[in-house]
């Protein structure tokens with residue numbers, strides 16, 4: 001089972017390794033933008049449509 005820390009969109013917090021930021025790019029017809037969300041490193045990715053393996 002994959003975890004957020006294995007995802008390309010996850011950037012770990014050096015001060016708090018159990019957490020990180022999930023940064024995703026969203027593109028709609030008029031613009032592209034990034035969203036950032038605080039995430040647990042060990043969160044299960046099963047329900048995430050944007051999981052992208054780092055490897």
Ligand code: SF4
Nearest residue numbers: 004007010022048050
């Ligand atoms: S929430 Fe989804 S996109 Fe964000 S780090 Fe986890 S698996 Fe990746």
